[in-house]
Amino acid sequence: MFKDDRFKGLKKSDLKRDIIAGITVGIVAIPLGMAFAIASGVAPEYGLYTTAIAGFLVALLGGSRYQIAGPTGAFIPILLAIVLEYGYENLLIAGFMAGIMLLLMGIFKLGQLIKYIPRSVTIGFTAGIAVIIFSGQIGDFLGLEGLERKEFFHQNMWEIYKNLNTINGYSILIGLIGLLLLIFIPRLFPRVPVLLVALIIPTILVALFFPNKVATIGSVFGGIPQALPEFQVPQITWDRLIMLIKPAFVIAMLGGIESLLSAVVSDGMTGKRHDSNRELVGQGIANMVTPLFGGIPATGAIARTATNIKSGAVSPFSGIFQSIFVLAAILIFAPFASSIPLAAMAPILMIVAYNMSEYRSFFHILKLKKADSLVLITTFLLTVFVNLTTAVQFGLLLAGIMFIKRMSEVLDVEKVIPFTAKKNGNASTEEFGVACPEIDFYSIDGPLFFGAADRFETIITKSINKRPKVLILRFKNVPFLDVTGAANLESLITDFHNGGGTTIISEANKDVHDMMKKSGLTSLVGEEYFFNKADDAVDYALILIETNKCSICSRSSNSTCQMFKQSKEIEQFHNTH
Structure with a gap:
């Protein structure tokens, strides 16, 4: 062995x-x-x-x-x-x-x-x-x-x-x-x-x-006995x-x-x-x-x-x-x-x-005066005044809580406004242009686990003021997703779908995608709503929106979204005929 x-x-x-x-x-x-x-x-x-x-x-x-x-x-x-x-x-x-x-x-x-x-x-x-x-x-x-x-x-x-x-x-x-x-x-x-x-x-x-x-x-x-130790x-x-x-x-x-x-x-x-x-x-x-x-x-x-x-x-x-x-x-x-x-x-x-x-x-x-200092002094005092067993247990527990707190603070949810003008035929998320009220785009950075899952759901729920038609969630910088994170994500998506919205997931890595499959999120969202590139996700979202109901597009016959939507519909027609 x-x-x-x-x-x-x-x-x-x-x-x-x-x-x-x-x-x-x-x-x-x-x-x-x-x-x-x-x-x-x-x-x-x-x-x-x-x-x-x-x-x-x-x-x-x-x-x-x-x-x-x-x-x-x-x-x-x-x-x-x-x-x-x-x-x-x-x-x-x-x-x-x-x-x-x-x-x-x-x-x-x-x-x-x-x-x-x-x-x-x-x-x-x-x-x-x-x-x-x-x-x-x-x-x-x-x-x-x-x-x-x-x-x-x-x-x-x-x-x-x-x-x-x-x-x-x-x-x-x-x-x-x-x-x-x-x-x-x-x-x-x-x-x-x-x-x-x-x-x-x-x-x-x-x-x-x-x-x-x-x-x-x-x-x-x-x-001390002048003899070898005896077996007992x-x-x-x-x-x-x-x-x-x-x-x-x-x-x-x-x-x-x-x-x-x-x-x-x-x-x-x-x-x-x-x-x-x-x-x-x-x-x-x-x-x-x-x-x-x-x-x-x-x-x-x-x-x-x-x-x-x-x-x-x-x-x-x-x-x-x-x-x-x-x-x-x-x-x-x-x-x-x-x-x-x-x-x-x-x-x-x-x-x-x-x-x-x-x-x-x-x-x-001790001089750092941070969470590690608290763990140190707690473990030290418990070792001296109680016992090592209790000290190690409480020290590890406290260190674990501090770690979870730090990891939850690492999670960052940023709202991105997709640029509605076309760049070489594609919509871009690199520059901010006119905000499209029909699309909400969020970029998530950090692990989506039990310590950060509730914070993630709360941030996005509060950010969606007027119900958009499409919610795009970019998972490019999410290293892993646990059961609690998946459950909170499911709750968010279910609530959004019940309001008549559509969710699009972009750039989820293999581990995160596998976890979504196992937890049923892929079926809930729909496999066709998963994209490897954020640009493709935005392009697809622009096809899904109803420009005649948009507060911006309905006031302009030459809106960028309408033109892009029409160009995509023409492109799809040629691809299928």
Whole structure:
């Protein structure tokens, strides 16, 4: 079903480069995997299992050469909310269901649809997620004790305020050291794995100078097992499936967006092109398998994918080698991870939140003070103060309403006065001459759909003051016609015909003409009243009018309309005899 040429033409030297890139990314992924898991309300080893298993499967089955998958910061608020409300085992089921959804999206080739989500929505919820991640690290940074994880932002802020009297100076010192390392090492030593250093140095300082004074992975979570993840099938029931379908859908949508966005970024860095539908299939399978080993939902990680490319990756083997490296690290170094202070993990997530906030884009859209600004701020506030599910739903709904409003305003209906003098034997609509009261000519520009259909009918109905004999509707610049537009058009034409008028349609494109046929408009108007040229439509209209009843022609025996009508009747007589 999907052609895969990502592994073709590889050389030994390419595999060496992939090994180096895989190890480099693995060094970055290990601290992030643990940090994202902890922030999501689960034990740190589950983040490492996700990094290894999802990373392997997406590299093997995905649609990008360079994609690195694993737990990401974007998932933190969703996963934490699911854990708090439903528990860890239900999180695994929701992740499995999201995997099925992603797989189906890829199979049915829906990969292109995700890119139609407005930027104001994605920036809004991304910035909101960044705020939640950043604020969620304040407690560990300050070393606060007795904090209870809550579902809502304001509740967590109140928890921090209530427990400010438990501030731990040692935690603040370690947090500041970690933060300074994260800021300055990339500037001074760009090749040094900054995340690993930002964990190792604070861990050594705590062990040497103030052991047992700050919370560590070991003291809070009991350490990380020095073993491979075990296969386990969650207990799935129908009630659980119904209960979790909404959070699963949010995981799937966010996972799809994040993965394809990461793949697009990698395309821009390398000049290669990814297969979006295959990528969704790979992400779907990864998210179906990972929960069976205790892992949390995964998606394409933009920062790690960029690191993979910058480290010289050539093929998906780099992602496979990254997974092998992470598994080896679990087996060899798991006991040492117990000593990592949580205060050292906090600044890592704070930096992640800062980098993902896209604050420049956020304030740029906000300054526009247009509909997009309203969508942005609505999505942002709902993400922070309610939840991501509600934020995305309302953001998309609001964006859709704004889009429909803008599209309806694009529709333009202009009344044209056909020039009654002949130009080379034909009537012309290019110049305005004497207005013919027996003919009304309207040029429609823009889509005639449900958002604009009523406006279209209202404009023309109001414009027809004295009932003309012929109504010409020019559809040259109408790209499409929907059911509602067709219904309003039918209502207008029926009302006009009941008054004794005739409707002529000119220059409708194939799609619009086909829609008119399917809706019965062609039969209502009459196939003979459809013309490919506006001039021909005007010529035919002049034949249909009764010049003796015209308020202009009846006063002049030599009227242009009469002469044109007579010339056309003579021409038709010669053509039929």
